[in-house]
Amino acid sequence: MAGPGGYYNIGNAIGLLGGLALAAWNAGGSGEAATAAAGYLAGSGSAVALTVATLVFFWSGEVYHRAWADPDRPDARLNRQGDLLSAIGAVALGISLALLGMPLLAATAGLMHALGKFGSALHRPGAPPPFGWPTAWPDLFRSVVLLSRVPATLAAALALAAGVAGAGPEVIVPALLGPGVLLLCNLLWARADLLLFRPAG
Template sequence: MRGPGGYYNSGNALGLVTGIAVQIATAPAGSHWGNAITARMIEFFAGTGSAVALTLTTLIFFCGGEAYHRAWARPDAPDVNLNRLGDFLSGIGAVGLGISLLLLGDPLLAATSGLLHAVGKFGSTLHRPGTPVLVWPASWPDPFRGAVLASRLPAMLTTTLALGSALPDAWAGGSFATPVMPLTLLGCYLLWAKADLLLFGIGTKASDQISTC
């Protein structure tokens, strides 16, 4: 995959498709199976305020990923303006993600995966690549890109713990659908983190080195 857009949207698609598949796989069998799936899809995408926020957020993240993809598909990649558009859309998506997590009653992840992520993306939108950031040593990595990458860590830890508790239950005879989502989310986070790393050093001499990661 070329550029961060492919990695971002691969992670987005992986999470979305797996979520839908789990809803279908766990729908109660019987003569009303079709109705049960329809009800689950409605619940999945718009059953609660958190679900609606997450659905809209996912759409925005897909648009942001496409902007990154187009920015990096050009011969003179990356296109700075399209890259900033990707940052801006991702920042909006991060706000929506924070709202969704807050509605789910998880203020810690709302502050990290939502607020910290948004600060990093909006900061990258406004910050001119290669220019120094106030009180931030020039030799240090970009603070805004770093904030986005750091925002992944609490969610990755939470997901890893969820996977660790789900696997023994599944192994003991429980539903194997239980560990599927946390395992999938870990894969998503790795793809998103790879995209985050590709965005480090845009507009600096380090960009050529990082883009080959």
């Protein structure tokens, strides 16, 4: 896959597989891996919300991929559909993070991201920027989406650095796998966000 949808869904796939791998690793014995995977996907309210978010994000990634199948003539209607689906996914993600007791990430990766995507879905190409946003500046709503990734990216980078510096041999895999996957995913998603700054239509 190429274009924004490709980057989004590569990140989605890495995030899903990384989460399942970490759950299986933490479960210990191989016989518990299936139970751990089921728990990761649907073992709690936050897990269900995260699974819903992941499925919706995969769907939106595919819609973006179709919208940008011809990069010289992107489909603005499909692009807005991708934005709307991403906003719905971000709401589900925010619910998951809130249930996990992570209010900052719920507010940024969830609510802030959703607002940016909803704004992108509703704002028509060529219309004046809202709220007095200068026309010479980058798109307001795309900027909100990109900035919404900063806290999670910084948290992942700091956790990864701490894991490299202080994790013992018995915990090195979970100490590096979780934040490493999150950091890689956020970088891929941010790349897709940047590609969407180009107007579609």
